[in-house]
Amino acid sequence: MTAPANTIGTTERDAAHNAARRRSMMANRFGFYSFVTVFVIFCLAPFVWTLLTSFKGFNTLFAVPITYWPNPPSLENYQKVFALDRFRWALLNSAIVASSATFISLIIGSFCAYAIARLNFPGKNFLLALVLAIAMFPGIAIIGPLFRQFNAWGLTNNYLALILPNVTFTLPICIWTLTAFFSELPIELEESARVDGCTRMQTFYKIVAPLAAPGVFTAAILLFIHAWNEFLFARTFMSQPNRLTATVAIAQFEGADLAAQYPWGEITAASIVITLPLVVMVLLFQRRIISGLTAGAVKG
Structure with missing residues (x-):
């Protein structure tokens, strides 16, 4: 028994429609992934070029025609960079300033964010x-008054001159990140702890803090990256060679002679050295970072 003609026509139209829809989806997907690929290449190209340049010797670096791959690869630039006492001091200074600013911002920001998330008050x-x-707020707008004030207090060439401004600008990031996270934690757990006799402070560090660990960890990574990359305050408040941070030390690299006034090999090697810890940190803890950023944005 044959099917009616209108049924056959409908089936053919549905098949044609589905085929057209699949082609459209494939075209959209191809366009999307093409855009993402081009965007990723555009973002990674400077870093890849810097990495390749850091392994080039002086002759290869300025060779004509240009050489894209280091042939042969050389660790000469890294050896020169780590031979500089000033750069080793700069790495230590950056670690001290970034770690201190991150720790202080986390302590203050955690309490502020918890209070904002749990207390209801006007404004x-x-x-x-x-x-x-x-x-x-742009840091350049306050750099002049801060310099005069720190100079009057004798804080120039002091770690506090960098830690305090960094805390000022990293603390809001911490408060915003943790406020959203604390708001999504079930308040019933805190109420149960209070019923069992815990004080507000005991409830915070025994119940809330462990549950908020992903958010705190995410905030710590973001704060550390912000403080590690800071340049303006470090360039203004620090003048002694053993007090410079890594970003400022790279900006002050000078060649040994006029032919190498800007030692690009050493500059790129130093750039890789100060960037690599951040890249490794993000790659190792990317799942925690993503979970910490999304946890405060999901209800329930």
Whole structure:
């Protein structure tokens, strides 16, 4: 028994429609992945070029025509960089400043974020907006008054001159990140702890802090990266060679003679050295970072 003609026509139209839809989806997917590929190449190209340049010797670096691959690869630039006492001091200074600013911001920001998340008071949203405005404030606008004040207090060439401004600009990031995270934690757990006799402080460090570990870890990574990459305050407040941070030390690299006024090989090697810890940190803990960033944005 044959099927009606209208049924056959409908089936053919549905098949044609599905085929056209699949072609459209494939075209959209191809366009999307092509765009992502080009975007990733565009973002990674400077880093890859810097990495390749850091392994080139002086003759290869300035060879004509240009050589894209180091042939042969050389560790000469890295040896020169680590032979500089100033750069080794700069790495230590950056680690001290970034770690101190991150620790202080986490301690203060955790309590502030917890209070904002749990307490209801007038102007709560305005306070959060004000915190965000502080993070968006340009550092160049306050660099002059800060320099005069720190100079009067004798804090120039002192770690506090870098830690305090870094805390000022990293604290809002910490508060915003942790406020969203604390808001999603079930308050019933805290109420149960209070019923069992825990004080507010005991409830915080026994119940809330362990549950908020992914958010705190994410905030710590973001704060450390921000403080590690800071340049403006370090360039202004530090003048002694043994007090420079890594970003400023790279900017002050000078060649031994006019032919190598800008030692690009050493500059690129130093750039890789100070960038690599951040890249490794993000790659190792990317799952925690993603979970920490998304946990405060998902209800329930």
